[in-house]
Amino acid sequence: xxxxxxxxxxxxxxxxxxxxxxxxxxxxxxxxxxxxxxxxxxxxxxxxxxxxxxxxxxxxxxxxxxxxxxxxxxxxxxxxxxxxxxxxxxxxxxxxxxxxxxxxxxxxxxxxxxxxxxxxxxxxxxxxxxxxxxxxxxxxxxxxxxxxxxxxxxxxxx
Amino acid sequence: xxxxxxxxxxxxxxxxxxxxxxxxxxxxxxxxxxxxxxxxxxxxxxxxxxxxxxxxxxxxxxxxxxxxxxxxxxxxxxxxxxxxxxxxxxxxxxxxxxxxxxxxxxxxxxxxxxxxxxxxxxxxxxxxxxxxxxxxxxxxxxxxxxxxxxxxxxxxxxxxxxxxxxxxxxxxxxxxxxxxxxxxxxx
Numbered sequence: 001x002x003x004x005x006x007x008x009x010x011x012x013x014x015x016x017x018x019x020x021x022x023x024x025x026x027x028x029x030x031x032x033x034x035x036x037x038x039x040x041x042x043x044x045x046x047x048x049x050x051x052x053x054x055x056x057x058x059x060x061x062x063x064x065x066x067x068x069x070x071x072x073x074x075x076x077x078x079x080x081x082x083x084x085x086x087x088x089x090x091x092x093x094x095x096x097x098x099x100x101x102x103x104x105x106x107x108x109x110x111x112x113x114x115x116x117x118x119x120x121x122x123x124x125x126x127x128x129x130x131x132x133x134x135x136x137x138x139x140x141x142x143x144x145x146x147x148x149x150x151x152x153x154x155x156x157x158x
Numbered sequence: 159x160x161x162x163x164x165x166x167x168x169x170x171x172x173x174x175x176x177x178x179x180x181x182x183x184x185x186x187x188x189x190x191x192x193x194x195x196x197x198x199x200x201x202x203x204x205x206x207x208x209x210x211x212x213x214x215x216x217x218x219x220x221x222x223x224x225x226x227x228x229x230x231x232x233x234x235x236x237x238x239x240x241x242x243x244x245x246x247x248x249x250x251x252x253x254x255x256x257x258x259x260x261x262x263x264x265x266x267x268x269x270x271x272x273x274x275x276x277x278x279x280x281x282x283x284x285x286x287x288x289x290x291x292x293x294x295x296x297x298x299x300x301x302x303x304x305x306x307x308x309x310x311x312x313x314x315x316x317x318x319x320x321x322x323x324x325x326x327x328x329x330x331x332x333x334x335x336x337x338x339x340x341x342x343x344x345x
Contacts, residue, residue, distance in 0.1 A: 003178040061305035063241025074243030124298025124307040
């Protein structure tokens with residue numbers, strides 16, 4: 001049976017950095033999985049932009065628990081959301097980009113995002129485009145990722 | 159800013175050859191509508207299974223996950239945590255004909271034909287004959303009027319090794335063309 005998951009790229013930051021980009025993503029896999037463990041320079045959210053699309057083409061629904069209550073929200077954005085980039089504590093996120101190269105559907109993204117000092121989050125998001133995903137731009141809402149932050153992109157076999 | 163070009167990585171053979179601890183067993187992509195999708199003759203050589211799904215259903219209605227045709231009422235039980243964009247709902251079942259892996263209706267024709275729901279279902283210790291089977295799912299779609307994200311868990315009380323998995327609709331809905339169902343084995 002074919003190998004089901006392939007590590008496409010891994011980046012461990014040697015210093016602070018404002019953005020991380022995965023480019024020229026080949027279309028030969030079924031799904032992508034992006035695993036992030038990060039800290040940052042402030043108290044920020046984690047954002048992901050697809051193929052340079054800066055339009056309001058991203059929809060989200062999330063469910064969050066912060067230790068005292070559970071909440072849910074939804075809306076449209078100019079990028080994917082879900083994770084955190086905090087200076088005081090480590091955040092981790094796993095994003096699943098389902099059927100990322102299919103040209104007959106919008107792209108559905110599922111994520112789990114956690115910071116043990118803040119909250120745990122699950123999201124379902126949609127990039128309203130039938131284009132294949134070829135670039136992912138990852139960044140905090142302000143400031144930088146700190147040294148030691150790790151970003152790994154996997155291809156899940158078709 | 160770090161740019162990570164991936165075309166070179168993929169072409170250089172960074173991926174391993176056949177085998178490995180996470181393997182694709184089978185993929186089905188629907189070329190016509192269907193009320194169910196079945197994976198049969200599942201090998202027992204893995205530790206866990208994972209089913210990765212993107213689907214569109216023509217109309218609202220429930221979907222079920224059934225192992226080894228255990229569809230009698232009460233064969234499975236489950237719990238659900240569902241966020242619908244405004245509230246978080248917790249629910250459970252003990253008498254349905256299958257593991258209700260999604261928790262609510264997926265994307266339908268009313269949401270637009272390009273909108274697909276995604277689900278990642280883990281079947282843990284599926285081939286062990288000393289324990290009941292535990293399933294868990296991350297599921298959802300983001301579309302105005304049908305926003306849903308869910309974490310669900312399910313239990314099949316049977317200790318049989320799972321060799322067949324069926325994803326099926328509980329009545330009116332059918333899976334649309336382009337819906338995709340992939341089965342992977344974890345070592």
